[in-house]
Amino acid sequence: MKDLKINIAKKFNKIPDLWKPRVIAEMNNYQFKLAKVKDEFIWHSHDDTDEVFLVIEGLLVIYFRTHEVELRKGEMYVVPKGVEHKPYAKEECQIMLIEPKGVVNTGSKRNQFTAENDVWI
Amino acid sequence: MKDLKINIAKKFNKIPDLWKPRVIAEMNNYQFKLAKVKDEFIWHSHDDTDEVFLVIEGLLVIYFRTHEVELRKGEMYVVPKGVEHKPYAKEECQIMLIEPKGVVNTGSKRNQFTAENDVWI
Numbered sequence: 001m002k003d004l005k006i007n008i009a010k011k012f013n014k015i016p017d018l019w020k021p022r023v024i025a026e027m028n029n030y031q032f033k034l035a036k037v038k039d040e041f042i043w044h045s046h047d048d049t050d051e052v053f054l055v056i057e058g059l060l061v062i063y064f065r066t067h068e069v070e071l072r073k074g075e076m077y078v079v080p081k082g083v084e085h086k087p088y089a090k091e092e093c094q095i096m097l098i099e100p101k102g103v104v105n106t107g108s109k110r111n112q113f114t115a116e117n118d119v120w121i
Numbered sequence: 122m123k124d125l126k127i128n129i130a131k132k133f134n135k136i137p138d139l140w141k142p143r144v145i146a147e148m149n150n151y152q153f154k155l156a157k158v159k160d161e162f163i164w165h166s167h168d169d170t171d172e173v174f175l176v177i178e179g180l181l182v183i184y185f186r187t188h189e190v191e192l193r194k195g196e197m198y199v200v201p202k203g204v205e206h207k208p209y210a211k212e213e214c215q216i217m218l219i220e221p222k223g224v225v226n227t228g229s230k231r232n233q234f235t236a237e238n239d240v241w242i
Contacts (some may be wrong), residue, residue, distance in 0.1 A: 005196050028171050078147065
C-alpha cells in the first residue's frame with residue numbers, strides 16, 4: 001500500500017545494490033526515491049527539472065564543473081535543472097532523491113549506470 | 122543563497138515558534154519547509170495537492186477521520202489531496218513538509234493558526 005507510513009531506514013534494508021533508485025512514495029507527480037551509492041557516478045544533467053539530494057547516512061560529494069559540494073547526514077542540496085553534476089561517495093552512502101516521476105538517473109545519457117525507472121520498494 | 126547546501130538541524134535552530142512552516146529549499150515549483158510543532162493543530166485539508174510529512178525529531182501523530190498514524194524520526198507519510206487531517210504532537214516535534222509553493226498550512230481555512238506563506242530561513 002502506497003499510503004501507509006514509510007520508514008526510511010527499513011526501506012534501505014531492502015536495497016541490495018548501488019546506484020539504483022527505488023521509489024518509496026509519490027506526491028502528486030513527484031517521487032521520493034532511495035539509493036545506496038558508492039564510488040563515482042557519471043557526469044549528467046536533467047534538462048527539464050531540478051533534483052533534490054538529501055543524505056540519510058554517510059557523506060556524499062556532488063561534483064559540478066566549477067566546484068563541489070559535500071553533504072553529510074541531514075544535509076540537502078537542490079541541483080538546478082540543466083546543471084551537470086557527478087555524485088561520488090568514498091564509502092557507501094544512503095541518499096534520498098526527490099524529483100518528478102519519470103526522471104532517469106543518468107539524465108539525458110543511457111549507459112550501464114542507467115537504472116530501471118519507477119521501481120518501488 | 123538558495124542554492125547552497127542546506128543543513129536541516131541548523132535551520133531548525135533558527136525557528137523560534139510553533140506551527141509556522143519556514144521554507145528551506147525550492148525544487149521547480151515545490152517547496153521544502155520545516156516546522157516545530159506541539160499540541161493540536163486544526164482539522165483541514167488541501168484540495169489541490171498531496172502533502173508530505175517527514176519527521177526529523179520527535180513523534181508526530183496525524184489524525185484522520187477514520188484512523189490515525191504515528192510517525193517517528195525517519196518516518197514519512199503522504200497525505201492525499203482532499204483528505205482531512207489534524208497533526209498533533211504531545212512533545213515538541215520537528216517536521217519537514219514537502220508540497221507545492223503556495224500551499225497554506227491551514228488548507229482552505231483561515232484562522233489564528235494560518236501562517237504567513239513563503240517565509241524563508
